[in-house]
Amino acid sequence: MQTLSQLRESYRKYADLNTFRNQPIELYEPVNYIMNLGGKRIRPLLALLGAQIFSDDTDVALPAAYVAELFHNFSLVHDDIMDEAPLRRGQPAVHKKYDINTGILSGDVMLIHCYNKLIQSYEGAVALQLIDIFNKVAIEVCEGQQYDINFETHDTVTIPSYIDMIEKKTAALLGGALKMGAVIVGASEADALLLDDFGRKIGIAFQLQDDILDTFGDPEKFGKKVGGDILQNKKTYLVARSFEKADTQTAQNLQSLFNDTDILEAEKINSVRSIFQKLDIQKEATQLMDDYYQQAMVSLEKVQVPSDRKILLKKISDDLMQREK
Amino acid sequence: MQTLSQLRESYRKYADLNTFRNQPIELYEPVNYIMNLGGKRIRPLLALLGAQIFSDDTDVALPAAYVAELFHNFSLVHDDIMDEAPLRRGQPAVHKKYDINTGILSGDVMLIHCYNKLIQSYEGAVALQLIDIFNKVAIEVCEGQQYDINFETHDTVTIPSYIDMIEKKTAALLGGALKMGAVIVGASEADALLLDDFGRKIGIAFQLQDDILDTFGDPEKFGKKVGGDILQNKKTYLVARSFEKADTQTAQNLQSLFNDTDILEAEKINSVRSIFQKLDIQKEATQLMDDYYQQAMVSLEKVQVPSDRKILLKKISDDLMQREK
Numbered sequence: 001m002q003t004l005s006q007l008r009e010s011y012r013k014y015a016d017l018n019t020f021r022n023q024p025i026e027l028y029e030p031v032n033y034i035m036n037l038g039g040k041r042i043r044p045l046l047a048l049l050g051a052q053i054f055s056d057d058t059d060v061a062l063p064a065a066y067v068a069e070l071f072h073n074f075s076l077v078h079d080d081i082m083d084e085a086p087l088r089r090g091q092p093a094v095h096k097k098y099d100i101n102t103g104i105l106s107g108d109v110m111l112i113h114c115y116n117k118l119i120q121s122y123e124g125a126v127a128l129q130l131i132d133i134f135n136k137v138a139i140e141v142c143e144g145q146q147y148d149i150n151f152e153t154h155d156t157v158t159i160p161s162y163i164d165m166i167e168k169k170t171a172a173l174l175g176g177a178l179k180m181g182a183v184i185v186g187a188s189e190a191d192a193l194l195l196d197d198f199g200r201k202i203g204i205a206f207q208l209q210d211d212i213l214d215t216f217g218d219p220e221k222f223g224k225k226v227g228g229d230i231l232q233n234k235k236t237y238l239v240a241r242s243f244e245k246a247d248t249q250t251a252q253n254l255q256s257l258f259n260d261t262d263i264l265e266a267e268k269i270n271s272v273r274s275i276f277q278k279l280d281i282q283k284e285a286t287q288l289m290d291d292y293y294q295q296a297m298v299s300l301e302k303v304q305v306p307s308d309r310k311i312l313l314k315k316i317s318d319d320l321m322q323r324e325k
Numbered sequence: 326m327q328t329l330s331q332l333r334e335s336y337r338k339y340a341d342l343n344t345f346r347n348q349p350i351e352l353y354e355p356v357n358y359i360m361n362l363g364g365k366r367i368r369p370l371l372a373l374l375g376a377q378i379f380s381d382d383t384d385v386a387l388p389a390a391y392v393a394e395l396f397h398n399f400s401l402v403h404d405d406i407m408d409e410a411p412l413r414r415g416q417p418a419v420h421k422k423y424d425i426n427t428g429i430l431s432g433d434v435m436l437i438h439c440y441n442k443l444i445q446s447y448e449g450a451v452a453l454q455l456i457d458i459f460n461k462v463a464i465e466v467c468e469g470q471q472y473d474i475n476f477e478t479h480d481t482v483t484i485p486s487y488i489d490m491i492e493k494k495t496a497a498l499l500g501g502a503l504k505m506g507a508v509i510v511g512a513s514e515a516d517a518l519l520l521d522d523f524g525r526k527i528g529i530a531f532q533l534q535d536d537i538l539d540t541f542g543d544p545e546k547f548g549k550k551v552g553g554d555i556l557q558n559k560k561t562y563l564v565a566r567s568f569e570k571a572d573t574q575t576a577q578n579l580q581s582l583f584n585d586t587d588i589l590e591a592e593k594i595n596s597v598r599s600i601f602q603k604l605d606i607q608k609e610a611t612q613l614m615d616d617y618y619q620q621a622m623v624s625l626e627k628v629q630v631p632s633d634r635k636i637l638l639k640k641i642s643d644d645l646m647q648r649e650k
Contacts, residue, residue, distance in 0.1 A: 027471040078433060082426040101407040101474065104429060108403060109467040111433065115440055116460045119453065128444065128452055135441045142434040146352040149426065 002058060004045070004312055011044045014062040015069070018117075030094045030106040031113075034073045037089045043068035043177045045316060050181025050195050053309045061181045063121035064130060067114045068177040071134070074110035075141055077103050082149070111138070122184070129183050137176035144169025155255065156243045157235040163204060171203025194299045201296035202317050208289040209321060211236040215273060216282055227269035233258045237288065238281050245279045293321060327383060329370070329637055336369045339387040340394070343442075355419045355431040356438075359398045362414045368393035368502045370641060375506025375520055378634045386506040388446035389455060392439045393502040396459070399435035400466055402428050407474070436463070447509070454508050462501035469494025480580065481568045482560040488529060496528025519624045526621035527642050533614040534646060536561040540598060541607055552594035558583045562613065563606050570604045618646060 002010065015035065020028035044065035051061035079085075080093040081103045087093060095103035118130050147165040151157050175196040182192040213222050214229040215238060229236050243251055254275050257268055276282060296317065300310055327335065340360065345353040369390035376386035404410075405418040406428045412418060420428035443455050472490040476482050500521040507517040538547050539554040540563055554561050568576055579600050582593055601607060621642065625635055 022468075024468060024471045024475060026475055027468060078429055082429060104403055104407060105467055105471055105474075108433075108436065109464060111436060112460060112463045112467065115456065116464065119456055119460060124449075124453075128449075131440065131444055131456065135437060135444060138437045139434060139441065142430055142437065143347075143349060143352060146349045146430055149430075150349060150351055 001052060001056060001309070001312075002048075004316065007045055007048045007052070007058065007312075008041065010059065010062065011041060011048065011065055015044075015066060018066055020113075026102070027106055027109055030077075030098050030102050031073075031110055033097065034077055034088070034094050035070070037091055039089055040320075041069060042316070042320065043072050043173060046174055046177040046199060047181040049313050049316065050178035050187075051185045052181075053195070053303065053305055053313060054182060054187045054191070055185035057185065058181075061184045063117050064180040064184055065177070067117050067134065068173065068180070070110055070117070071114045071138065071141075072173060074107050074114070075145070077107040077110070079145060082145070114138075126184060130180050133176055133179050133183065137172045140168040140172040144172070151235040152233065154235065157240045159237065159240045159244065162235065162237055162240045166207040167200055167204055170207050171200040174203040174206075175199030188304070191303050191305075194303045198296045198299040198303075198313070201292045201299065202320065205289045205292035205296065206320055208237055208285055208292065211238055212282060212285050212289065215269075215276065227265070227273075230269050230272045231265055237285055238276055241281050241284055242276060242279050245281070246275070250275060250278070293317070326377060326381060326634070326637075327373075329641065332370055332373045332377070332383065332637075333366065335384065335387065336366060336373065336390055340369075340391060343391055345438075351427070352431055352434055355402075355423050355427050356398075356435055358422065359402055359413070359419050360395070362416055364414055365645075366394060367641070367645065368397050368498060371499055371502040371524060372506040374638050374641065375503035375512075376510045377506075378520070378628065378630055378638060379507060379512045379516070380510035382510065383506075386509045388442050389505040389509055390502070392442050392459065393498065393505070395435055395442070396439045396463065396466075397498060399432050399439070400470070402432040402435070404470060407470070439463075451509060455505050458501055458504050458508065462497045465493040465497040469497070476560040477558065479560060480583075482565045484562065484565045484569065487560065487562055487565045491532040492525055492529055495532050496525040499528040500524030513629070516628050516630075519628045523621045523624040523628075523638070526617045526624060527645065530614045530617035530621065531645055533562055533610055533617065536563055537607060537610050537614065540594075540601065552590070552598075555594050555597045556590055562610055563601055566606050566609055567601060567604050570606070571600070575600060575603070618642070 019035075020031050022028045047061050047065035047068050048058045052058040076088060077094045080088055081095045081100055085093055086096050091097075093103075094106065098106075114134065115131065118134060119127055122130055144165050144167070147161070148169055151162075151165065176199070178195040178199040179192050182195050187195075211229065213226075214224065214236070215227065217226050219226045225231075229238075239254075242254060246254060254272065257263070257271050257275075260268065263271075297314070300313060303310065344360075345356050347353050372390035372393050373383045373386050377383040401413060402419045405413055406420045406425055410418055411421050416422075418428075419431065423431075439459065440456065443459060444452055447455055469490050469492070472486070473494055476487075476490065500523070503524040504517050504521040507520050512520075536554065539549065539551065539561070542551050544551045550556075553559075554563075564579075567579060571579060579597065582588070582597050582600075585593065588596075622639070625638060628635065
C-alpha cells in the first residue's frame with residue numbers, strides 16, 4: 001500500500017508526463033495552465049484510493065485519476081466563464097488570462113480528451129464501464145450546474161432540491177472517481193456502488209461545510225471572502241432551511257434583504273447572519289453535515305475489505321472535513 | 326436498400342423519438358431548439374449511407390447518425406458564441422435566443438450525450454471503435470476551429486495549412502460519420518478507411534466551393550452575404566493562393582485592403598475580387614475543388630462492393646457540390 005503522499009507523488013509524476021504538447025499551442029497551453037494551478041487534487045486521490053482499497057496495484061488507476069482531475073478542471077474553466085469569476089486558485093481564470101473564446105474551446109477539448117484518455121488506457125468491458133460511469137457523472141455535473149443557475153432566480157429552494165443540486169454538481173464526481181478506481185481493479189459491483197455512495201455522501205457533507213464556513217467561518221482560515229454566498233444571494237442550505245423555519249415576518253425580512261440592492265455589503269451579511277442565528281440554522285446545518293459524514297462512513301464500513309485498507313479513505317475524509325482525529 | 330428520402334425519413338423519426346425530455350428543462354430545451362432548426366442533415370445521411378453501402382440493415386446506424394448531427398450542432402452552438410453570430414439557419418442562435426451561459430452549458434451536455442448515445446446503443450468492440458473514431462474527429466474539430474481563429478490574426482496562411490484546417494474543422498466529421506456507419510455493419514478496416522477518406526475529400530471540395538461562392542457566387546442563390554469572407558478578412562484558399570502568386574506590389578495592395586478599416590464594404594469586396602480575378606484565382610480554386618472531388622470518387626471506387634451500392638453516395642456528393650448529373 002502507498003501512503004497518501006506517495007499516491008500524490010505518483011499522480012504528480014503521471015500528470016507531468018501528460019502535459020499536453022499537442023498543436024495548436026493556443027488551444028492546449030490554457031489546458032496546461034489550469035491543470036498546473038494547483039488545488040487539492042482530491043479527485044485523483046480518490047480514484048487511486050478507490051483502487052488501493054482493493055489492490056496494491058494502484059498505478060493502473062492513474063489514467064482514470066487524471067481524467068477525474070481533467071474533467072474537474074474543464075468544469076472550472078466553463079463555470080468561471082458563466083460565473084464571471086476573475087480568479088481561480090488565486091490566479092487569473094482561463095477566460096481572463098486568455099479570453100472567453102479560448103476558455104470555451106480549450107474547455108471543450110479537455111472534455112473530449114477525458115474520453116480519449118479512458119479509451120487509450122483501458123480495454124474491453126472495463127473501458128466501457130468507465131466511459132459509462134464517466135458519462136453519467138458528466139451529465140449530472142452539467143445538470144447540477146444548471147440547477148445552481150436556476151436557483152439564483154428562484155425566491156425559495158426546497159432542501160431536497162438543494163441537496164440534489166450539490167450532489168450532482170459537486171458530489172457525483174467524488175463518487176465517480178472512487179467508483180472508476182474500484183472498477184479498474186475488478187471490485188464487485190456492490191463494493192463499487194458502496195464507494196460511489198461514500199464519495200457522494202462525503203461530497204455533500206463537504207459542500208454543507210463550505211456553506212457553513214462561507215457564512216460563519218474564520219476569515220483568516222476560510223480562503224474565500226466570508227459572506228460571499230450572502231452577497232450573491234446564493235440559495236444555500238442555510239437559506240433553504242431558514243425559509244422553512246421562519247415565521248412570516250422573518251421570512252419577509254430575509255426576502256427583503258435578498259432584494260435590497262442598495263444595502264451596504266457588511267450590513268447585508270450581518271443582518272442575514274443574525275436571522276440565521278435567531279433560527280439556529282448553523283446548528284442544524286452542522287447536524288446535517290455530520291449526518292452525511294456518518295452515512296458516508298457507514299457505506300465505507302460495508303465495503304468487503306479488511307478495515308486497515310480503509311484507513312486512508314477515512315484520513316482523506318477527515319482532512320477534507322477538517323476533522324481532528 | 327432505402328432511397329435518400331426514405332433514409333431522411335428514418336432519421337427524422339429517430340431524431341423525433343430522441344427529443345430530450347430530461348430535466349432541467351432550461352438545459353435541454355435549447356438542445357431541442359437547435360436540433361429542430363433544420364439544416365441539410367448531411368452528416369446523419371452519410372452515417373446511414375456508410376452502413377447501407379455494405380448492408381441493407383441501415384437502421385442499426387441510426388444512433389450513430391444522430392450522434393453525428395448532435396455533435397455538429399454542439400459545435401455550431403459553441404462556434405456561434407465564439408464568432409458572435411446572431412443567426413443560425415435564419416433563426417436566432419442559441420446564445421441569442423437564450424444567453425451565452427446557456428449556450429456554453431447546453432453545448433457541453435450535447436457533447437456528453439454524444440458519448441452517452443454511443444455507449445447506450447452499441448456494445449463491445451464496436452462501441453469502443455465508435456468512441457475512438459468519434460474522439461479523434463471531435464479533437465480534430467476543436468483543433469480546426471482553433472486554427473481558424475489563429476488565421477484571423479495571421480497576415481498570410483499557407484495552402485497546406487489552410488487545407489489542414491478545413492479538413493479538421495469541416496471534413497473530418499463527414500469522414501467520421503461514414504466510417505461510423507461502416508464499422509457498425511462490420512465493414513473491413515480498409516473499406517472503412519476508404520469511406521473516411523471519401524468523406525474528407527468531399528468535405529474539402531465542399532469547403533473550397535463555399536469559399537468560391539462566398540466571393541464569386543450569385544447573391545440570389547448563395548444564401549449568405551456574398552463577399553462576407555472578404556469583409557471578415559477570412560484567410561480562405563483564395564487569399565492564401567493570391568499571396569503565393571502575387572508580385573510584391575499586388576501583395577502589398579491586397580494587404581492594404583485587409584488592413585483598411587475605413588474602406589466602404591462594397592469597395593473592399595470589389596477591389597479584393599479584382600485582385601483575385603487578375604491572378605486567375607477562381608480558376609485555380611475550381612481546379613483544386615475538382616481535384617478533391619475526383620480524389621473522393623477514386624476512394625469510393627476502391628470500396629469493395631458492387632457499384633450499384635455506391636449510387637446514393639455519388640448522388641449525395643453531387644447534390645452537395647450542386648453538380649448536374
